Amino acid sequence: MSDNLNTRSIGARFQQTPAKAALERLQKLFTPRNLGGLLVSLGRLGVLIGVSYAILFPLLAKIATSFMAEIDIFDKTVHWIPKHFTLDNYRNAIKYMKYPSAFVNSLALTLGLSLLQLASCTVVGYGFARFDWRGREVLFAAVLFTLVVPPQMIMIPLYLNYRYFDFFGLAKEMQLNLLGTYWPLVLMASTATGVKNGLFVYIMRQYFRGMSRDLEEAAYIDGAGVFRTFFSVMLPSAVPAMVVVFLFAFVWQWNDYFFVNIFAGNRHLLPNALAQLTGEYSRDLTVAGTEHVMRAYGSLLNNAGSLLLIAPLVTLYIVLQRYFIESVERTGLVG
Amino acid sequence: MAVRLKKGHREALSGIVFTLPFTIGFILLFLRPFVQAIVFSFSRLNIGAGGYTLEFVGLGNYKNALFVQPEFVRTWVETTGMMIVNVPLILAFSFFSAILLNQPFKGRTVARVIYFLPVILASGIVLQLEQDNYFIESLQDLEETVSGFMSLETLGVFLMKLKLPARMLEFIMAAVQQAPVIIRNSGVQILVFLAGLQSIPPSLYEAAQVEGGTSWENFWNITFPMLSPLILTNIVYTIVDSLANPQNELVKLIRSSAFGPPGYGVSTAMAVLYFLGTFAVLLITIGIVSRWVFYHE
Incomplete structure (x- = not known):
């Protein structure tokens, strides 16, 4: 260890060859301290991705599903991207709510x-x-x-x-x-x-x-x-x-x-x-479907309706996020 | 002397006037129904055309709730047990999230926005609809196919191979299963810890640096003790928050009993028992935690 230090300090005193300089730069880059920093960054990234996934997944899945037609829910090959893109869920939710x-x-x-x-x-x-x-x-x-x-x-x-x-x-x-x-x-x-x-x-x-x-x-x-x-x-x-x-x-x-x-x-x-959304909708149905199908479509309706309910809040939050996130500091609740 | 006394009186009067809205609300809209609830829990309620009458039945409603209603005791124990498991998990998660979100890195604002999003999304009716929902079942199918790497079965098999003791394995599995719930209920707690982190005087860390303290030592000797009073605040908040959660099974049972067969009296008896149990847990927790909380100043 001390040998290594010695040669390096001696090497610095003499004129350096390009290869030596490159080696030295590499050594500087991979000091234990830098490696530790890199590991911390990677770990942080991993945790952030995991948590964001847990929080955003249900919301994104809801949004994706809200554009699906009823057949798409029963289709096992449909993930995320609807095969039968439709705005009917929103149209009906808006109408019946x-x-x-x-x-x-x-x-x-x-x-x-x-x-x-x-x-x-x-x-x-x-x-x-x-x-x-x-x-x-x-x-x-x-x-x-x-x-x-x-x-x-x-x-x-x-x-x-x-x-x-x-x-x-x-x-x-x-x-x-x-x-x-x-x-x-x-x-x-x-x-x-x-x-x-x-x-x-x-x-x-x-x-x-x-x-x-x-x-x-x-x-x-x-x-x-x-x-x-x-x-x-x-x-x-x-x-x-x-x-x-x-x-x-x-x-x-x-x-x-x-x-x-x-x-x-x-x-x-x-x-x-x-x-009352699904109730209002089924009351208006002219052809009575099987209950199973109604339940499936009802959940699609509820899903679109839920998104319509939280949309104003999410918009408000994105515009004013600074106030929410700094809220506790601003009130001096803590210190 | 006379002036001082007068000033004191005026101060008292001002205080009483300013807090008057709450005093009125507390007595009429809180204390009165609270006392009525206790009376109801010992009575049978008969609702007629022109009002309601009460008939004293002693401990009948409590006996009914505890020994006749098949669901109550089980749900009560489960809900309380869940709370006792969740509180430390939420606390640990929000504590380390706050430390993470307090570090400087690219995209920190976005990360904070995402961590706090569940507080905005916790809509009562939406959560209620998401309970027994056909659509959610198909969603979970989707979740499993998408997150192969996080699937519970894979994790279980992996942990078995590590030959962990069965009890520890059970705990890890339960914690992983609870992870989304924990994450989604930590928003406000993270904010409180974040604010706490920012109120720690930098001079403490500077002094530690002069003394040659490592970041590990700094964490245990500065960060942790300085945040400990907030741990208490957050424990109380988490317990209180779980009471109002629309996904709380016991709350749903109390509600459905009120408007369903067992009736108002039994439902109120259940609510009183739930309140007493939670209050006891709260007091015990405060008693234990406040012993090792460190107060600066």
């Missing part, structure tokens, strides 16, 4: 609910972050508690409360049926108890806690009240965290089927339309 109107309704509802959630969670998060009072810790424990109770547990009482709505026991004789209206969802969103809202309260609290108190102190000295300070000083500085909360609220609300199905199952919304 009444996609355009369902999309507009879903978009309006999701936007409205996620804005309400953003407003309520921001205000509540600020309250937890900046003010101290007896019972604050208990109330914050309540926020975390809402996260660990499975929604199925309170599903039935909630359902009955809205079925025979009596203003929470205040007006016993009035029994409105709020099921099938958006009221239950609106009430939940505006009181920070909607889908994963505890998490958003937590995010906003952490963000406000991390902000410097100087701005607020200055505003108070200038005579601004608590609310004025909050709206004109704190809110503009909290925009990064609010963007994150809004995006997650939007995605999770769009994907929610649990609450939408219980409280507004009869409304013309995308998830409901998708759930």
